[in-house]
Amino acid sequence: MNAKVTTTTDNIDDIPGRRTVDVVAFGIVTSAILLFTATGSVIGPDVVRALMGQSPGPDQFILNAFLLNIAIIIFGWSRYRELNAELVERTREEAAARRLAETDPLTGFLNRRSFGMRADVMIAKARESGRAVALMMIDLDNFKQVNDFNGHAAGDQLLRQCAARIREVVPIGSAIARIGGDEFAIAIEYAPAQSGHIDRLAEILLKQLARTMRVGDTTADITGSLGLASTTRNHRAAEPADAQALLEYADVAMYHAKHQGRNSFSWFEPQMAEELHLRTELEDKIRRGIPAGEFVPYYERQMDLGSGRLCGFEMLARWQSPDLGLVSPDIFIPIAEDIGAIAELSEALIRQALQDAKGWPRELTLSVNISPLQLRDPWFAQKLLKLLVESSFPAERLEIEITESCLHQNVGQVRSLLTSLKNQGIKVSLDDFGTGFSSLAQLRSLPFDHMKIDRSFIERIDTDRDAAAIVRGIAMVGEGLHLPITAEGIANVHVLNELRKLGPVKGQGHYFGAPRPASELGEWISAGTALRGESAPVSPVGPDRPLRTLDLETTTSNENRRSGRA
Incomplete structure (x- = not known):
């Protein structure tokens, strides 16, 4: 419906104390006219009789007063018009100033x-x-x-x-x-x-x-x-x-x-205010927790499914809050994104992860997830390179993962950034493939080294024919584009056996153990190197599904937060 709404103050008559005429000037002119009429009625007959030769003429004083009245009327009327025009202009300026003070200049709405x-x-x-x-x-x-x-x-x-x-x-x-x-x-x-x-x-x-x-x-x-x-x-x-x-x-x-x-x-609803108060507290704790080192990297194993060999680790985020304990990334990641702290948080985690990974065997790689917000930073490649130099960590052992949704925001900028990273020797992986709308043309034009199949398909590969068909199709795409495949979210041996049918595939997930901090990786690293080249299966762990972190989407929807990855 077409609506007329209250947005601005346009009527100058609405301004308090506004006078549309100069009362003083108008009074002077009016008085002069009245005086002119009075003196004119006195000298008028004398002037007529003088012209007829019947009188010596009007009194000189009265005549001078009459002429002075005429001059006053002319001057007063001119001055009255000037003052009134000035007053109108001033009133318009006041109205314009009031509009500026009360409205938004961009939209014309009220402020x-x-x-x-x-x-x-x-x-x-x-x-x-x-x-x-x-x-x-x-x-x-x-x-x-x-x-x-x-x-x-x-x-x-x-x-x-x-x-x-x-x-x-x-x-x-x-x-x-x-x-x-x-x-x-x-x-x-x-x-x-x-x-x-x-x-x-x-x-x-x-x-x-x-x-x-x-x-x-x-x-x-x-x-x-x-x-x-x-x-x-x-x-x-x-x-x-x-x-x-x-x-x-x-x-x-x-x-x-x-x-x-x-x-x-x-x-x-009243309870919303309480929720907002809690969120505000979380925001403050997150801002304080980043420089205090409360956010720490955990690591999830990445395995070669054919040989059972440990290939590397993916870094995941955890918040060890002194007040709240271990906080789920599903809670703090969306908040960190909303308050603009996710880039600082991610860089702090990457810096610590690079220091941790220096002590691993050289054949083990480190994977980290990159936020779409960081991909919008034109200096991100330089910042990441600075972190590598500071830690003396080889660029070829680092792999960054970006989500498929990033490709739809600014393909040109993403291509430039990924090319810059590749030139430094860093590997690039397309994460959560299958959940977005990437085209084959995009996959061919962007310099990816790996492709990760989203866990939502992997978890159902042994029970859902459609999911299994999608996984096989993605594997064929990867083979055609010469992109190695990594499957995430492997939860049991049945899923593992189905994935092994696809050929050379790397995998990670709960089946290989819940994520651990760097201080607890010694057993995994020893076992992983001992299994090199063998086909021995890896023992499963308990039934609890591990939390994953830093899936740095800009949206806060539950669907896009399902993995909580960092």
Whole structure:
């Protein structure tokens, strides 16, 4: 629906104390005219009689006063027009200054301060009439990614398009504001019995924002996370909620929607505030824990499935918090990504892993997962090379793993980065293959050394025909492209036996033991080197599935977090 909404202050008559005329100048001119009329009525007859030769003429003093009145009228009227024009111009400037102070120049919406005042007025009027006010908070998902890739000009263009789409569907009489970089707020008055209308409006807004947008010569796909709060809902507050309180409630609900998978909306519930408080504490603990060395690398064995020989280790992240104990990466990885700490965390882990791997036999490799955020850093290759030089670790023993989803963000930048790493001797592996939408053309054009089949297929290879067919197909693709295959998530001997039918394949997973810290790898390394060239099976371990870490996706969806890898 096409809606007219409250976004700016355009009417200069709304400015308090505004005067449209100069009263003093107008009074002087009026007085001069009255005096002119009075003196004119006196000297007029004398002038006529003088012209007829019947009188010596008007009194000289009165005549001078009359002429002076004429001069005053001419001067006063001119001055009155000048002052009035100046006053109108000043009033326009004041109105423009007020618009700048109350609105967002990019979108034309209200800003945070003026939105709060406007929403408070709406809330007061709604209470008097028995109606309710709902407040929406919208945060654009993935906006920073688009802004970083395409520049701030493209980001501004995207924000203007989002603003136009919001304006199209918001009802008449609502107030809209841009209150942050990519955050919008909307205040809507409605009948309490028709709260379902607010749900439908939220759904429409999310659909509008999710439509592909044109940004310069490219397209951008973003979504929104939306939080809702209302004056008629229970917020556990002693006093009725004002605009500021509703903004805080809606903000909490918005973050709840974002953490639930994004592109969704949530109404505020009191327990959400407690969850947000806990998350804030976790964020602070993560920021403090990185420089304190609380995040440590664990290692999962990578085996040659044909010979049972130990080939190397994949580094996995663990958080040994002094307050919380051993925290699952499924909890801290998404938070570290959201607060922008994942690159620092990953680099700290890689630095420690390189020191640990220096003591391993030279034939053993070290694999580390790289975040999509790090791949957007044009200096990442140089940073990784610096870590290798500092640790004196051979580049040819290091293998980095990137997820398939990274290929869709900026193929050109990824290709340049991977080529730079390859030139240093570092091997590159495509991780979680089969879960994204990589094309064969991309696989051929990018300099990969290995390909890892995602655990979601491997775990069902012995029970699911479709999964088995997919794994065989991926193995054939790897053979055709001369890319060795690694299977992750091997949980039992049945899966192992199925994978051995595929030919030369490396594997890792729970069957070969839960990940261990560097201090506990001695037994594995001794056993692994003793089995070199033999076909002896490796004994299985207990039934608990190990946690894996640092699957550095930028999304927080459960589907993309299933492995929790680092």
